[in-house]
Structure formats: structure tokens, C-alpha cells
């Protein structure tokens with residue numbers, strides 16, 4: 012058995028090369044992600060004030076989380092590529108496998124042969140990948156640093172165990188990837204070895220239809236559900252639609268490919284070679300669909316998620332604009348609030364300050380009532396001035412109720428957080444605990460910057476005066492904002508309120524964007540490997556077909572050109588189907604935004620879309636002809652005459 | 656013309672006839688259903704005594720291959736029974752059939768007999784290895800030498816001619832010693848010299864006790880066998896014992912004229 016696996020692997024190494032490289036990349040990335048995650052243990056924060064300690068802990072946890080997610084993602088994507096490779100090889104070797112069965116191999120033995128090949132593949136990949144884990148660590152750290160994700164005090168430790176864990180995962184992932192294909196191989200009847208022409212297995216099986224349509228239904232359901240929930244789910248929606256949509260179209264690929272390629276291949280059909288290329292696409296529909304699938308995944312993932320992040324940022328901005336009624340923002344300290352309010356032409360001035368406060372809010376956990384300490388999203392304000400520059404419509408209570416020991420709290424129904432006026436909470440100011448009443452409940456907002464409003468009366472005057480403050484100014488009718496801005500400039504930097512809102516929204520989305528960048532770079536890397544792998548496998552399997560084409564009069568150049576045109580048709584079909592998935596995701600986000608902020612927001616990342624499309628087409632245009640150049644190296648007559 | 660041997664009476668008993676290496680009892684096989692269904696075999700009964708060579712002939716599409724596949728347990732009969740090496744395989748499980756394929760049946764076909772990634776010697780040893788045995792090198796070498804390919808043990812199928820590949824398949828049967836060797840047009844792709852070599856080898860194997868069932872279109876090949884059955888439209892139309900090539904050709908011509 013082992014001997015058979017070894018020979019199968021050796022004879023088909025060009026087929027397996029892509030999968031080996033993928034496993035190697037997977038092992039290197041998993042090793043490096045686990046190394047970085049293991050290094051991200053927070054330093055001793057005992058001596059730090061609670062706010063800083065929490066920030067440090069969060070930063071380290073963030074690094075660990077992102078790394079663990081990317082390790083899992085790498086594992087999954089590797090399984091995907093290994094599985095594609097083996098399903099190709101099983102389809103190509105049906106006759107050989109049937110012959111094994113004919114000569115007395117049991118079903119289990121057939122599975123063992125393929126599993127043995129997977130173990131060899133996994134081992135080869137792990138052996139190649141381990142030495143690459145050093146560079147992988149450097150690359151991932153570089154990426155994390157670029158995204159400003161690495162906290163100060165991060166020290167990389169390099170124990171040996173992540174390498175071994177990753178190598179084990181590499182082999183396991185290869186074995187997992189072969190499972191479906193080997194099950195299919197075990198069902199090949201021995202009779203297939205002796206029939207003249209192998210029974211052409213129908214590509215679109217009932218299971219494939221059912222799976223594809225179910226995924227499509229799930230995609231539509233998500234878009235519909237989004238219209239009821241709102242933009243808070245935009246990210247989950249972008250990711251969810253990208254995954255289910257891409258899987259749906261990949262499954263339905265063999266059915267969708269012919270009509271779509273008919274449209275896209277129209278210009279190519281003007282020439283004889285183009286017509287040949289186009290009929291090859293339709294003829295090898297399984298091969299074409301397998302090549303298009305990773306393109307669909309790439310486009311869907313990258314563009315849907317980017318679109319979701321951008322739309323969320325836009326929605327936050329739109330929301331803030333509609334709820335803010337100010338013209339200028341001055342970055343100053345609490346000491347100058349009074350001066351700014353007294354400037355000529357200033358109608359209202361609201362100082363909003365972030366101080367090292369904590370608030371213990373009532374909450375319920377598994378064991379009943381509890382308190383939850385909140386450190387972020389607390390703003391110290393003057394209720395009267397605040398009400399004049401913000402359009403606030405509380406769910407319960409009025410801003411004017413914020414007198415004495417009372418605070419305003421935002422409810423977050425999507426997270427199951429609700430409050431009622433009269434509940435008690437504790438504000439922690441330095442060493443002092445102030446028992447307060449929840450007087451006002453604010454509606455949920457996308458921006459998490461002002462989840463709790465603490466009236467300035469609760470904080471000692473000296474602390475307020477020393478702390479930084481953003482003072483929002485409304486210019487009185489008939490006064491020139493420029494003049495007011497110039498006067499306000501004496502107390503700090505002045506910017507327009509729109510710029511201030513945009514900057515704040517960007518700031519808030521930075522962590523999201525950074526996380527996604529790290530993950531998307533990884534996902535893109537994998538799908539590019541998958542695209543190349545599929546093209547290489549499809550190309551190497553066509554040695555004989557090319558030989559026959561050359562015997563019937565095509566020159567080597569024409570054969571190579573035909574495969575290039577084919578690859579371009581298949582890739583653009585993948586791009587179009589991927590774009591449909593992106594359209595669904597963006598539509599979902601648009602209706603969600605309509606519900607949250609009243610306007611449908613569509614953010615199409617055009618630049619990225621153009622780069623993705625151009626990059627994939629270029630890749631196909633380079634790799635496909637390169638493979639067929641290699642494959643057509645031998646003189647055709649040798650191959651066409653060769654027996655199997 | 657020759658006499659037709661009467662068909663054996665329907666056999667009852669649990670096992671098949673004790674003196675048959677393989678027997679078919681009222682085997683029927685229909686492909687498809689409804690208007691487009693094809694009756695490939697209808698109520699075919701025959702038995703092949705051990706150590707004999709049966710040739711199956713008939714026009715194209717008459718059901719020869721289907722009969723061979725049913726006898727070898729590759730295809731299930733819709734009705735009737737098949738008894739192979741003393742075992743009723745009519746409703747046998749995949750596991751039982753796998754075991755039979757390892758020990759009781761050998762195959763030689765027109766094409767695609769050998770695993771492309773294995774050498775000739777490895778191909779010869781494959782069924783034994785799949786059965787968990789460790790055949791000695793000497794045994795494999797002897798099998799290859801008996802078909803005249805002692806010097807090609809390390810060649811892969813791609814490096815052998817069609818006739819040589821066919822001889823490797825026979826060497827495989829010599830090494831495995833199956834109860835029945837099934838051959839579907841084993842000389843179909845060979846020139847007359849290579850055909851004669853293969854037929855000579857088969858005769859030697861039969862004389863050594865091997866049972867052979869062979870489908871062929873070639874009267875000369877059929878004449879090398881011990882007996883010949885003729886299929887027409889899925890049924891046995893005639894049977895000749897130890898015929899000459901001329902008698903076979905004449906019978907065939909007679910059947911095709913009907």
C-alpha cells in the first residue's frame with residue numbers, strides 16, 4: 012500500500028506540487044501565528060493604573076486573537092486546496108483506481124492508497140514549511156506593525172513547540188483534505204476498468220444542485236435579515252454573504268459556467284483559436300469550474316469585507332452628522348471652555364472630555380444580577396450645552412434630568428443590553444466611588460465613543476480643567492464661521508465639524524480595518540495559490556489532449572495561445588460570478604444602513620476591485636500558457652501514441 | 656453443421672454443479688428501463704469445467720462482454736445465478752467479491768490491463784500483495800520468464816509493446832493461479848504473430864490446469880479453445896466442441912445471416 016502511495020505521489024508530482032506548496036505555506040503561517048500568539052502574553056501590569064493596564068491587556072489579547080484566527084483560516088484554506096487537488100486526481104485516475112479494485116483491492120485499500128498519498132503530501136509540505144516559519148514570523152509581524160497592532164513591550168519568544176504543532180496540523184489537514192475524494196474513489200466500480208469508455212460521471216450531481224441552491228437561499232436570507240437588524244451586523248454580513256455566496260456559485264459553477272462564458276467569450280469567438288478555446292471551456296466544464304471557484308472566493312471575500320468596513324465607517328459618519336448641530340471643534344483643555352463659550356458669534360459651546368473614569372453598570376450574568384465595569388466610551392459633558400449641539404432623542408428620560416448624582420447610558424439591544432431609568436450604577440473617579448442613578452437611556456448608536464454621559468458636576472473642577480477637551484462650537488446666525496474659528500484658534504487647534512467626525516469614525520474603525528487587513532492578506536495569498544494550483548493541475552492533465560491537437564495541425568504556439576484564451580475566459584467568468592456575490596453583500600449592507608441611519612450606503616472599493624480583477628487576469632494569462640509550454644515540450648507523436 | 660449440446664437442466668442445490676469452475680444458471684441482464692431498455696442477456700445457462708477453455712463468440716452487441724462481466728462478478732445479474740469457484744456470487748457483498756477477485760479470478764483484456772506506475776514485476780505481484788501475501792521474487796520472475804519476458808521485469812507498461820503488455824497480464828494470472836481467467840478480446844489489438852504467442856501461452860496454461868473464459872471475434876483464436884458458444888441477441892444460439900477455425904467461421908456466418 013505504502014509502495015503504491017509512494018509511486019502514485021512520485022508519478023504525479025506536478026499535480027501535487029501546488030498542494031505541497033500550499034501545505035508548506037499553511038505550516039509556516041500556522042507556526043508563525045502560534046509563535047506570535049504565544050509571545051503575546053501581557054507583561055506584568057500590577058503597577059499600572061486600571062485604564063492603562065486594561066489597554067495593555069487588550070492590545071496583547073488583540074494580537075493573540077488575530078493570530079489565532081489567521082492560523083485557523085490558514086488551516087481551512089489549506090484543506091480546501093488539498094481537497095480540490097485530490098478531487099482532480101481521483102477524476103483523472105478513475106481507470107487506474109478501478110483496475111486496482113479489479114485486481115482485488117478492497118474499498119479500504121483504495122482509501123488507504125489515497126490517504127497514504129495525502130500523508131506524503133502533508134509530510135513533504137511540513138518539511139518544506141518548517142524552515143519558512145522564520146520568514147513567516149517576520150512577515151506577519153511586519154504586517155501587524157504596519158497596522159499599528161503590535162503593543163509596546165511585545166517580545167517575541169521562539170519556543171520549538173509551535174513548529175511541531177504546525178507540522179502535525181499540516182499532515183492532519185492533508186489527510187482531512189483527501190477524505191471526500193477517497194470516499195468517492197472507494198465507490199468506483201471495478202467494472203469501470205474494463206469498459207471501453209469510462210462512464211462520464213455527470214458533473215452536476217443532485218447533491219451538488221441541492222448544496223448550491225441551499226447556499227444560495229442562505230445568502231438571500233442573510234441579505235433579507237440584514238434589513239431588519241441594521242448596520243451593526245455589516246461586517247458579519249459581508250463575511251457571511253461572501254462565504255455562502257462563494258460556496259453557492261462554486262457548487263453551481265458547472266451549471267453557470269457555460270451560459271456566462273458564452274456571454275464573456277463572445278469577442279474571443281471571432282477567431283478560430285478563440286472558438287476552439289471557448290469550446291474547450293465548455294467541454295472541460297468540471298476543470299473550468301474548479302479553476303473559477305478560487306477566483307470567486309477571492310473576489311467575494313476581499314471586496315465584500317472591504318465594502319463592509321468602508322460602509323460601516325460611512326454609516327458612523329452619516330449618523331454623527333445628522334445628530335450633531337455644531338460648526339467647529341476646538342481641541343483644547345477643560346480650562347478654556349468658558350472662554351470659548353463667551354467668544355463673539357458663538358451660540359453654543361459643549362466640552363466633551365474623556366477622563367480616566369470607570370463606570371460599574373448593572374448587568375446580569377449566569378448567576379443573576381452582577382455589575383459590569385466599563386472603561387471605554389465614557390464622556391464627561393455639560394448636559395445643557397451638550398443638548399444644544401447634539402440632536403438627542405432619549406429612549407427614556409430627558410437630558411435635563413441629569414442633575415445631581417445621575418448619568419445617561421446608551422442601550423445596545425443587539426447585544427442584549429437594556430437599561431431602565433432609576434437603576435443604580437457606580438462611577439469610579441480616581442479612588443472615589445460615586446453612587447449614581449441612571450436618569451437617561453440613550454438610543455443605540457453605531458459609534459461607541461459616547462456610550463455613557465457623565466455630567467461634569469460629578470468630577471472635581473481641577474481635574475476637568477487639566478484634562479484635554481473637544482469643544483464643539485455652534486456659530487450664531489449672521490456670524491462668519493471663519494472669524495469665529497480664527498478667534499477660537501487662540502485656545503487650541505480648530506477644525507470643521509465634518510472633518511472631526513470623519514477623523515473620529517476612521518479612528519474607531521482602525522482596529523477593525525487592521526484586523527481585516529491581516530486576515531485579508533492571508534486569504535488573498537491563499538486564493539492566489541489556489542488559482543495557480545487549479546490552473547497548473549488543469550494544464551498538466553491535458554498533455555495528451557494537447558498532443559492530439561498538435562497532430563491535427565495546431566502549432567505549439569497556437570496550443571499555448573488557446574490555453575491562455577481559455578484561462579482568460581474562465582477567470583473572467585469567475586470574476587463576474589464573484590462580483591455577483593459582492594453585489595449581494597453590498598445590497599445587504601445598503602438595506603441595513605437604510606434601517607440604521609436612514610440612507611442606503613454603498614461603498615464599492617473600485618480601486619481594489621480593479622486591482623483584484625487585473626491581478627487575477629494577469630495571473631491566468633501568465634500561468635496557463637507557462638504550464639502548457641511545459642506540457643507541450645515533448646514531441647506530440649510520442650504522447651498521442653502512448654498507451655495508458 | 657455440428658450438434659448443439661443440450662443445455663444443462665436447471666440446477667437446484669445451494670452450490671453450483673460440483674464439476675464447474677464457473678457456471679451461469681438462467682442469467683438475465685437488462686440495461687435501462689422502459690422503452691429504451693436493452694436486454695443484453697436473456698436466460699443464459701452454461702458451465703465451464705475446471706481446466707478447460709471456453710470461447711464466447713457472436714456479433715457485436717450480442718452480449719459477450721456482459722456475460723463475461725456477470726460470470727466474473729463485475730456486473731450483477733437481474734435474474735438467475737452465477738456460481739464461481741464453488742461459491743454462489745449472485746447476491747455476494749462487495750467484501751466477498753473483493754476476496755474472490757484476489758484469489759478466484761484473473762483478468763486479461765484488450766487494453767488497460769496494467770497499472771501504469773508499476774513495473775512489470777510489480778504488476779505481476781499486485782493481486783498477491785493486495786491479498787496480503789508476500790510473493791517471492793523467484794515466483795514472480797518464473798511467471799515472467801514463462802511468458803518470455805524475464806528481461807523486462809523492471810520495465811513500466813508504457814515501455815512495453817501491446818503484445819508484451821498482454822503477456823504481462825498472463826504472467827500475472829500464472830503467478831496468482833486464479834480459479835478462472837477471464838479474457839475479453841485478449842488478441843484484439845495484436846498482430847497475428849503476437850496473437851499466436853498469446854494463444855500458445857493460454858493453451859499451455861489450460862493444459863497446466865487453468866480454466867479460461869475468453870471472448871473473441873477471431874475464429875482462429877476460438878479454434879484454439881476447447882469449446883465455443885455463440886451468442887445472438889443475448890441468448891446462446893449454438894455451441895461447438897473442439898472446432899476447427901473453418902467450422903467456427905462457418906457457424907458465425909450462418910448466425911449472422913439469420
Ligand SMILES: Nc1ncnc2c1ncn2[C@@H]1O[C@H](COP(=O)(O)OP(=O)(O)OP(=O)(O)O)[C@@H](O)[C@H]1O
Pocket residue numbers: 686687693694695713714715716717718719720721722
Ligand atoms: N452500461 C450499459 N448501459 C446500457 N446498455 C449497455 C451497457 N453495456 C452494454 N449495453 C448494451 O448491451 C448490449 C450487449 O453489450 P455487450 O458489451 O455485452 O456486447 P458485446 O457482445 O461485447 O459487443 P462487442 O463485440 O461490440 O464488444 C449492447 O446492445 C449494448 O449496447
Ligand SMILES: [Mg+2]
Pocket residue numbers: 719720721
Ligand atoms: Mg464486448
